[in-house]
Amino acid sequence: MRFDNRYAGFAWAGAHVQPSPLVGPRLLLLNTALAEQLGIELSQEQWRDLVAGHWLAPGMAPFAQVYAGHQFGGFSPQLGDGRALLLGEVITPSGQRWDLNLKGGGKTPYSRFGDGRAVLRSSLREYLASEALYHLGIPTTRALALVTSKQPVYREQVEAGAAVLRAAPSHLRFGHFEYFYYAGQTEHIPTLLDYLIDTQWPDLSKDSAGYGELFTRVVEKTAALIAQWQLVGFCHGVLNTDNMSMLGLTLDYGPYGFLDAYDGDHICNHSDTGGRYAYDQQPAVGYWNLQRLAQALSGVIEMEKLQVALSQYEGQLMRAYSEGMRQKLGLSSWEETDPVLFRDMFSLMQQHKVDYTCWFRRLAGVSESGAIPADLQALLPDTNAFALWFSQYQLRLAREPNKDHERVRQMHSVNPKYILRNHLAQQAIINAEQGDLSEADTLLMLLARPFDEQAEFERYAEPAPAWASELAISCSS
Numbered sequence: 232m233r234f235d236n237r238y239a240g241f242a243w244a245g246a247h248v249q250p251s252p253l254v255g256p257r258l259l260l261l262n263t264a265l266a267e268q269l270g271i272e273l274s275q276e277q278w279r280d281l282v283a284g285h286w287l288a289p290g291m292a293p294f295a296q297v298y299a300g301h302q303f304g305g306f307s308p309q310l311g312d313g314r315a316l317l318l319g320e321v322i323t324p325s326g327q328r329w330d331l332n333l334k335g336g337g338k339t340p341y342s343r344f345g346d347g348r349a350v351l352r353s354s355l356r357e358y359l360a361s362e363a364l365y366h367l368g369i370p371t372t373r374a375l376a377l378v379t380s381k382q383p384v385y386r387e388q389v390e391a392g393a394a395v396l397r398a399a400p401s402h403l404r405f406g407h408f409e410y411f412y413y414a415g416q417t418e419h420i421p422t423l424l425d426y427l428i429d430t431q432w433p434d435l436s437k438d439s440a441g442y443g444e445l446f447t448r449v450v451e452k453t454a455a456l457i458a459q460w461q462l463v464g465f466c467h468g469v470l471n472t473d474n475m476s477m478l479g480l481t482l483d484y485g486p487y488g489f490l491d492a493y494d495g496d497h498i499c500n501h502s503d504t505g506g507r508y509a510y511d512q513q514p515a516v517g518y519w520n521l522q523r524l525a526q527a528l529s530g531v532i533e534m535e536k537l538q539v540a541l542s543q544y545e546g547q548l549m550r551a552y553s554e555g556m557r558q559k560l561g562l563s564s565w566e567e568t569d570p571v572l573f574r575d576m577f578s579l580m581q582q583h584k585v586d587y588t589c590w591f592r593r594l595a596g597v598s599e600s601g602a603i604p605a606d607l608q609a610l611l612p613d614t615n616a617f618a619l620w621f622s623q624y625q626l627r628l629a630r631e632p633n634k635d636h637e638r639v640r641q642m643h644s645v646n647p648k649y650i651l652r653n654h655l656a657q658q659a660i661i662n663a664e665q666g667d668l669s670e671a672d673t674l675l676m677l678l679a680r681p682f683d684e685q686a687e688f689e690r691y692a693e694p695a696p697a698w699a700s701e702l703a704i705s706c707s708s
Contacts, residue, residue, distance in 0.1 A: 232271055234290035234319040235328065237426065243419055244407075245296040250284030250316060251337025251347065253392055255381030258282070259668055260358055260675075262375050265398065269375075270324040281318075282378040282396045284336050291319040291331075295339035298406035299413060300473025301523050303507055308413055310406060310473050311341025314349060317402065328430050330402050331375070335394030350390040351379045352660050355671060357395055357484040359659065363651040363678045364481050369459045370452070371481040372399040379663075391664060399480055401431060405524040406473030412527035421531055427477060443536035446528060450521055450540045451547055452479025457517045458551035462559065463647065464490035464587040466510045468500035468704070472520045486704040489650045491695040492584040495577065501703045518544050558645045559591050560624070561638040563631060572627060575620055583617075585610050586694035588650050595642035597621070598635050599628040610694070647681035648692045654699035655691060 238244065258279035266273075273281065273288070280286035287293070295312040302310075316339070318331040334357070335349030358374040365371050375396040382392035403423070411419045424442050428435045432448065435441040456479045460467065467474070468486040476482040488499030495511040503509070508516060521544060525537040556573055557565065580590060589610055596604035603621055608614050631638065651674065659670040677688040 232288055232290060233322045234292070235322055236290075236292040236294070236319050237430070238296075238317060238320060238330075239292045239294035241419075241422065241426075243416070244423075245294050245311065245317075246340045248293055248295045248316060248337075248339045250287075250293060250318075250333060252285045253283040253335075253378065253380035253382050253394060256280070256283030256285070256378045257380065258376065258378050259355075259393075259663065260374075260377040260671065262362070262373070265373055265375055268323065269321055269329055269398065271321065278376050279378055282333065282376045282394050283380065284333070284394065287318070293318050293333075293336070295341055296402070296407070297341060297410055298404055298473055299410035300404070300406035300471050301409070301520070302471040302473070303503070303505075306409075306413070307473075309341070309410065311410075312339055313342040313345050314339070314347040318396075327400065329398050329400055332372075332397040332399070332402050333394060334397060335392070346384065348382075348384045348392050349394055350384050350386060351393040351664060352390060353485070354379075354393040354395040355660050355663055356487075356656055357397075359651055359656055359671065359674055359678070360484045360487055361397070361481070362675060363681070364465070366679050366681055367463055367647060367650075369463065369465070369481060370456055370479055372397050372402070372476075374398075399476075399478070399482075401427070401476075401478055402482070403427060403477040404473050404482065405475040405477065405520060405527070406471075407477075408524060408527040409472060412530070417530050420528065424528075424531065431478065439532060442528065443532045443540070446525065446532055446537060447540040447543075449477055449479065449524065450544050453517050453521060454544050454548040455479060455551050456481065457513050458548050458555060460513060461510075461552055462555040463650070464493075464510075466490070466497060466499040466508075467513065468503065468508055470508050470513060470516045470520065472523050475517075475520050475524075488653050488704060490587040491652060491699060493577065493580040493587040493590070494584075495581060499704060514545075514548055517548070555645070558641065559594075561595065561631070561633070561642045562627065563633055563641075566627070566630070569627075572620075572623060575623075579617055579620055583612055588647060589692070589694050591646040592643070592648050592692075595639045595646065597624065597628070599625050599631075644682055648684065649677050649681045649688065651678060652695050652699065653702050653704065654695050657702060 256279050261278055293316045295316055297311040299308050300310050315334045316336045318333050321329050338347035354377055358377050361371050361374045375398045377395045380392045383389050384392040425437045435444055466488050474483040486500035497510040498506050593607040611617055659674055662670045677685055
């Protein structure tokens with residue numbers, strides 16, 4: 232392993248902190264494919280000791296980053312890595328730079344009243360979700376390794392302490408720039424932008440013009456990311472500005488959830504009593520967060536440039552979403568009436584509580600003529616209510632140039648059969664807390680091929696049982 236810990240050299244950007252060892256650690260999961268990609272070769276014992284805070288690989292320089300953030304609309308002037316540590320920036324065999332970020336490594340100067348620990352429940356949820364989104368083709372941080380321990384951690388109840396090692400090209404957040412802007416330390420903002428340019432976008436110039444182009448790219452990547460979330464039915468749950476990635480990555484998995492029965496107003500975080508981060512609010516929240524970032528960068532980028540970039544966000548997101556939705560419905564061309572087809576479909580799905588993932592997957596069985604497939608009818612409590620929509624959809628398919636078999640193949644390539652449903656994750660957590668990793672291993676195996684037919688895992692593709700809607704997921708971790 233070769234490290235180039237440039238960020239930890241910014242003494243004003245955080246604090247050097249050593250991890251606090253977990254008691255009686257046990258390595259639960261290791262992402263060997265990702266470790267190989269990053270060029271990290273360690274024994275099982277070394278992985279366990281690294282993630283548990285007992286050992287550091289040569290060249291690591293643990294660093295807790297400071298940042299701020301708008302949380303549920305209110306500004307918090309200092310947040311920072313309260314239980315996370317940037318262990319180092321590893322240079323991969325291909326020359327790429329990746330952060331190794333340990334979550335659950337103990338107290339830092341930014342822990343406030345927290346204990347700096349993570350629990351097995353939330354750590355396993357993060358591991359599973361980041362890998363699920365990665366294999367769905369959605370930009371995300373990755374999970375490298377997970378350990379549990381005999382150390383009790385106190386939340387709503389006593390839980391097993393754990394730690395997860397995350398990896399990403401960068402963990403820089405909107406909140407990093409907000410911190411220095413509102414703290415009046417604006418001289419550090421160009422340094423952070425230069426760091427991003429050097430490590431991620433070396434084609435950009437280190438001046439106001441280059442910074443403006445950087446912001447434009449952040450807008451584009453954010454719009455593209457949220458469009459992908461909406462298309463797959465993913466709800467993040469805590470879209471504070473400190474959870475927004477400068478690289479357009481899905482960052483900080485907390486009370487997330489995938490839609491089961493379609494509900495545009497779905498709130499996956501039971502702490503979000505006002506629905507600020509509901510599923511259908513995510514595009515608007517993304518724009519609001521970008522406005523906060525623009526304000527933080529207003530001292531180094533011309534306001535006109537910021538406004539132009541922001542003005543393009545909605546169009547970029549809607550184009551990506553509309554194109555993605557056409558693909559989900561097997562449409563290769565655009566017609567003016569398509570938005571009406573989409574709107575009527577979602578209205579019916581919401582009214583009749585149709586499973587989002589199963590609907591789109593099974594819709595591939597509809598041809599331009601003929602009966603509605605039985606497996607699709609099984610999702611609908613009242614098939615007659617959908618009769619008019621199906622007739623319109625079949626007429627629309629009849630105007631498509633693609634043959635049915637081509638359309639089915641294309642639809643299956645964008646409509647996953649398997650997603651990480653909350654009740655599946657919950658069962659894996661319950662088993663893991665009892666020392667059984669078999670369910671987590673099974674989920675990781677099937678979620679690595681979400682678009683494939685996997686006959687042995689058919690039951691994992693079924694709609695969620697009724698009791699699953701009662702699962703309450705909060706920010707507690």
